[in-house]
Structures are given as C-alpha cells and as structure tokens.
Amino acid sequence: MTLDFSLLPDGGMSWLDASGPHSDVVLSTRIRLARNLQGKAFTGRAQPDDLESARDQLVAAGRDTTALKDGAVFHVDGMERLDRLLLHERHMISRELAGLERAQPVRHGAALLTCGDLGLMINEEDHVRLQVLRSGFALSQAYTDIEQLDTELGTRIPVAFHPEFGYLTACPTNAGTGLRASVLIHLPGLVLTKEIGRVLQGLAQVGLTFRGLYGEGSEVVGNFFQLSNQTTLGKSEGDLLEHLGTMVRQVVEYEEQARAVLQREAPAVIADKVWRAYGLLRYARSLSFEETMNLLSGVRLGVGLNLIHDVSVYTLNKLLIFTQPAHLAEREGSALSDPELPVSRANHVRRVLESDAARGVSGGDGGPS
Amino acid sequence: MQCDNCGERPAAIHLTQIVDNSVTTAHLCEQCAAEKGVQTGATIAKFPLSGFLASVGQGAAAVLPEAADAGACGSCGATLQDFRETGRLGCAHCYATFETHLRELLRRIHGATHHTGKLYLETAPTTASDTPRLLTELRDRLRRAVEAENFELAAELRDRIRGLE
Numbered sequence: 001m002t003l004d005f006s007l008l009p010d011g012g013m014s015w016l017d018a019s020g021p022h023s024d025v026v027l028s029t030r031i032r033l034a035r036n037l038q039g040k041a042f043t044g045r046a047q048p049d050d051l052e053s054a055r056d057q058l059v060a061a062g063r064d065t066t067a068l069k070d071g072a073v074f075h076v077d078g079m080e081r082l083d084r085l086l087l088h089e090r091h092m093i094s095r096e097l098a099g100l101e102r103a104q105p106v107r108h109g110a111a112l113l114t115c116g117d118l119g120l121m122i123n124e125e126d127h128v129r130l131q132v133l134r135s136g137f138a139l140s141q142a143y144t145d146i147e148q149l150d151t152e153l154g155t156r157i158p159v160a161f162h163p164e165f166g167y168l169t170a171c172p173t174n175a176g177t178g179l180r181a182s183v184l185i186h187l188p189g190l191v192l193t194k195e196i197g198r199v200l201q202g203l204a205q206v207g208l209t210f211r212g213l214y215g216e217g218s219e220v221v222g223n224f225f226q227l228s229n230q231t232t233l234g235k236s237e238g239d240l241l242e243h244l245g246t247m248v249r250q251v252v253e254y255e256e257q258a259r260a261v262l263q264r265e266a267p268a269v270i271a272d273k274v275w276r277a278y279g280l281l282r283y284a285r286s287l288s289f290e291e292t293m294n295l296l297s298g299v300r301l302g303v304g305l306n307l308i309h310d311v312s313v314y315t316l317n318k319l320l321i322f323t324q325p326a327h328l329a330e331r332e333g334s335a336l337s338d339p340e341l342p343v344s345r346a347n348h349v350r351r352v353l354e355s356d357a358a359r360g361v362s363g364g365d366g367g368p369s
Numbered sequence: 370m371q372c373d374n375c376g377e378r379p380a381a382i383h384l385t386q387i388v389d390n391s392v393t394t395a396h397l398c399e400q401c402a403a404e405k406g407v408q409t410g411a412t413i414a415k416f417p418l419s420g421f422l423a424s425v426g427q428g429a430a431a432v433l434p435e436a437a438d439a440g441a442c443g444s445c446g447a448t449l450q451d452f453r454e455t456g457r458l459g460c461a462h463c464y465a466t467f468e469t470h471l472r473e474l475l476r477r478i479h480g481a482t483h484h485t486g487k488l489y490l491e492t493a494p495t496t497a498s499d500t501p502r503l504l505t506e507l508r509d510r511l512r513r514a515v516e517a518e519n520f521e522l523a524a525e526l527r528d529r530i531r532g533l534e
Contacts (some may be wrong), residue, residue: 235485
C-alpha cells in the first residue's frame, strides 16, 4: 500500500508554515493527552482482538467529534516500514506507534486518525493519545483545541479515571493529566556560546526535560531541542502549560541574547559560518542526513540574524522534513538502503535553494557579491 | 590531537578550567572525559531522558517491594515484577491492586499524588464533597463551550449543572 497524503488537505504540514509566534526560534508546539479505555487491559497486555475492537471504537468516537469528523484514518499496522517511517518523519506518529524498533514491532490495531492540526494515535503505549501540532510558539491555542476534542471524545468513550490519581496511563510518569506539552526550539546561539549545558541543567531543576527532534529517546540534531514538562500529576493543565510557557519564553530570550553576543563579539566568524553552511547546501553533491541538519541549522541562524535573505524559514522547515531518509526514498522511488540517497539529498536541497534564491531578494549582508 | 589522559584515543572534549585565576585546558577523549565525570553538551544530548525507569532509576526500584509481596492484578494478571521489567502497568485496575506502592512511586516521580487537573465527568464519583469542585469545572466548561460557540455541548453541560444544583 502506498501512503496517500492527498487524503490530508495540507499534507499534514500546516505546522511547518512558520506563521506562528517566534517562528524563527520556535518551530512548533505540540500537546498530547494520554487516555485509556475503562475496563480494558492497556495495549501492552491486550490481545489482538481487543486492540482491534479498541481501534474501531476509538475511530468511530473520533469521527463523531467536531474536529475529526472529516478525518483520515491510517492503518499503521498494515503499512510497509517505509510508509510508517514517513509518517514518523512527518511528526504525525511516534516512534512506538510506527513500530520502528526491532524489539518493539508495530502493534496490532495501531492507527492514526487525523484532520488538520489534530489527531488521535490509537493503540500507542496508551489506547489513545490525542495530539495537536501547531506552528510556532502557541501553547494556549493548541490546548484550547485539544481540550475541546478531549471533552467531546470523553462523552463518547468511557475513560479510565481515578478520583485520586486522575487519568490512568500505562506508565505512571503520564498519570494525572496525561498531558505532555513540548515546544520544538532551535538554539544555535546557546550551543555556539557554550551556554546550552547550563540552560538545560537549569530546566531540569524546574521540572522540565528536553529531547531531540523526534521526541522521546531521540538524539539532538541540528541544534533542535524539544522542551517539555516532566511531571503530569499534582498540577492543573493550566499550571503545567503556564510553567512551560514561562520557561520557554525565558529560553527564547537567552537564545536572543546569545545571538546578540555572537554578532557583537564575533560578527565575521558568524557570517562566515552561516554563509559556509549555505554554500555547502547550495553546491554540495552528496549530503548525509546529519550534515544536512547541521547545515540547515547554520542557515537558519543566518536567516534569523538577517544575514541571509535568499531563503525563507518556511523553505528551511520543509527541507527539514523532505531531506529525511524516508521522504527522500519515497520521492526517488528507491529503497531506504539505497547508497545514492546522499546524492539525491544534495540534488533536492540544491534545487530548492536555487528556486528560492531566484524568487527571493538576492544577496544578504556580507554575502557573496 | 590525542587525549591528554590516555594518549591513545583522539581528543574530542576540550575542557577549559579556571582555578585560582589560572586557565588550564585539558584535551580529553570521550571515554576519559566520562571517567572524570565531565558532563558535556554532547553526552547530555546523546542520552536524553528516555522513560521513567531511566530517569527515576534506582529510586523507583527501591520503592517497589519484591514481586511476591504484592501478588498479581486481579484484572489483567500483571505483577510488580512485570512492571519493574517493562515500566508499564497492565491495566487501570493495577492502580488499585498496587495502590500503596504506586502512591509512593507517583510521589517520587511527580512530587504529588493528587490529580488537580481536569475531571473526567462521566465516571468521577459524585459524592457530596465533590459537588462544589464538579460544579466549578462544569461552569468553566460551559463558559468555554459558549465562547467556542459549541451550543450543543453547552446545552448538555447546562442540563448537568441544573441536575447538580
């Protein structure tokens, strides 16, 4: 089966449009709520039949809500690995739902119901994970949307809830609100000024945690960090979001200060660094994924510092998605193991940057003349 | 450049320290740096907190008694031993079966055991003492439903508020 993204009006990527607040530093905001069906074993201990009936029940209930009534269903358990990876790279399903680990293959009944920014991951670690993904720094708007979906869904399915412990989840780290909010943030200034370790340690002390680009268990690449709340019980949703929001604003401020320091103390070094990154992306003939991520980070910094005008943040966001292995393989019709992928990646990046440069304002400050 | 410490592996970490106003720089490989307890951005980045067993670590295991002490969940058959191995409970009923142990664990993870967030209205027990909290929650939701012009939900909520008052 080939994955048909035309089912989704925007290809599921409106969150990349760089329209949200602080979108040069904050790429996106995600919130998820973990919920389980009453009286059913959690997915890890459930039988295949139970997982299937849970899926059918949740898809039907989801389709009955205002937000998801026109949603598309993806039966993840019936998909090829490449397609599952594609959904994961697009940030629409988690690594666990995609069944990408050998030790943890795709679960029976794993599915995604999605419409616009909102979606339900079905038969993940919990029976259902409601999720919302928005462009830029938009915690309160994202929560308004997902809260309404949760309330509607809760009238249609019986949810496991405990008067003391709140919403019950397979892992006690998610119990209570079941809420994990995360903000995907680009921090090259703090990395270059070597302040990042201190900032991350500070965040840990105030109950926040960080992960890489793809969430839990992923490595930090291209200076992208996902900051999220560590605890879910004992505080209300509003308090959790407010706390995260305050801290993210603080981190954005630190990042802006770090960038100002870099520009003041080492303008030539920074200009050279960002233009070298641009030059490599624009002219290289073979690019690995990691190298591409790091170079995109440099160019993104250049755009943020107003040094590079030849490319938009939206284009950089799209490159972040379309240079990933599964997206490239799908575009080229090749296998994930194809040794030519780095060449295809470089070709793709070159074409995109050329067309942006041809359309856009030419020559930034200090750029090649 | 070779590592200053072992002289074998290439230096990957350049540690600059200021002690008594004098600056020293040590060039270390990742392994020697780790042995010396240097925590770098790279090591932090490579090992993100993945799951609660990793983050809570020994603390969680110490709280949980031996599997034999707590028996198995009457609903799904999971034991504390299963939980210790997978980090996941078997079903909602496990929370009741292992309540005492889990309360302590939740306290360690979250610093709290009492949910103070959104109430699930369909099943939350509505004893007399819960009524004021429930009414506040319902009125709050009614306000939001009206703001969002979701009148169907608003009517449903209004009826429930009347029923409780």
